[in-house]
Amino acid sequence: NAGVMQNPRHLVRRRGQEARLRCSPMKGHSHVYWYRQLPEEGLKFMVYLQKENIIDESGMPKERFSAEFPKEGPSILRIQQVVRGDSAAYFCASSPGADGYTFGSGTRLTVV
Amino acid sequence: GENVEQHPSTLSVQEGDSAVIKCTYSDSASNYFPWYKQELGKRPQLIIDIRSNVGEKKDQRIAVTLNKTAKHFSLHITETQPEDSAVYFCAASKTGANNLFFGTGTRLTVIP
Numbered sequence: 001n002a003g004v005m006q007n008p009r010h011l012v013r014r015r016g017q018e019a020r021l022r023c024s025p026m027k028g029h030s031h032v033y034w035y036r037q038l039p040e041e042g043l044k045f046m047v048y049l050q051k052e053n054i055i056d057e058s059g060m061p062k063e064r065f066s067a068e069f070p071k072e073g074p075s076i077l078r079i080q081q082v083v084r085g086d087s088a089a090y091f092c093a094s095s096p097g098a099d100g101y102t103f104g105s106g107t108r109l110t111v112v
Numbered sequence: 113g114e115n116v117e118q119h120p121s122t123l124s125v126q127e128g129d130s131a132v133i134k135c136t137y138s139d140s141a142s143n144y145f146p147w148y149k150q151e152l153g154k155r156p157q158l159i160i161d162i163r164s165n166v167g168e169k170k171d172q173r174i175a176v177t178l179n180k181t182a183k184h185f186s187l188h189i190t191e192t193q194p195e196d197s198a199v200y201f202c203a204a205s206k207t208g209a210n211n212l213f214f215g216t217g218t219r220l221t222v223i224p
Binding site for chain 2: 041044045048058091101104106
């Protein structure tokens with residue numbers, strides 16, 4: 001089992017560009033979560049998805065951010081028109097159910 | 113929503129001493145409390161968890177205690193070793209919600 005796979009590991013974008021972060025959950029896991037971690041800070045919940053459904057997006061900014069988990073393929077976190085404040089580590093986690101979270105290695109987004 | 117507070121933010125101990133990290137939570141419906149260890153530049157990894165029907169759980173040098181009445185839980189690491197140096201996060205969630213609410217982290221440094 002390859003674990004939770006996130007790519008890219010590092011992503012550099014200029015202000016105004018789009019960032020696409022991908023997450024493939026562990027085999028058998030149908031629940032995916034995205035968290036953001038600013039330098040020297042904790043993990044902030046953004047969105048919780050199951051296949052083709054957004055279950056809870058209460059932590060995700062209303063503008064510029066979107067997430068999906070299609071029937072086939074990885075979950076995608078999309079950030080449009082990135083700004084410097086979007087620079088952070090974005091972690092994806094998956095679980096088979098209510099607990100048993102496993103985190104991916106994260107994508108470090110730098111906006112220049 | 114849930115609010116998890118964690119103390120202290122930094123902790124330095126001599127090798128062989130014990131370390132204690134404390135967290136409080138606000139939502140009395142929370143019933144699952146995991147602890148994660150994050151080494152620099154790496155993913156958070158689950159080290160121990162406890163459910164609300166249990167008051168204490170131990171795994172070798174690591175133990176977690178839970179006081180539901182007071183809504184606080186603690187991580188205890190005994191006989192600390194330099195490789196225990198990392199940032200530790202507590203978290204809380206409740207049945208049916210799935211998403212974890214994290215504390216702000218404790219940076220533990222074990223001095224050889």
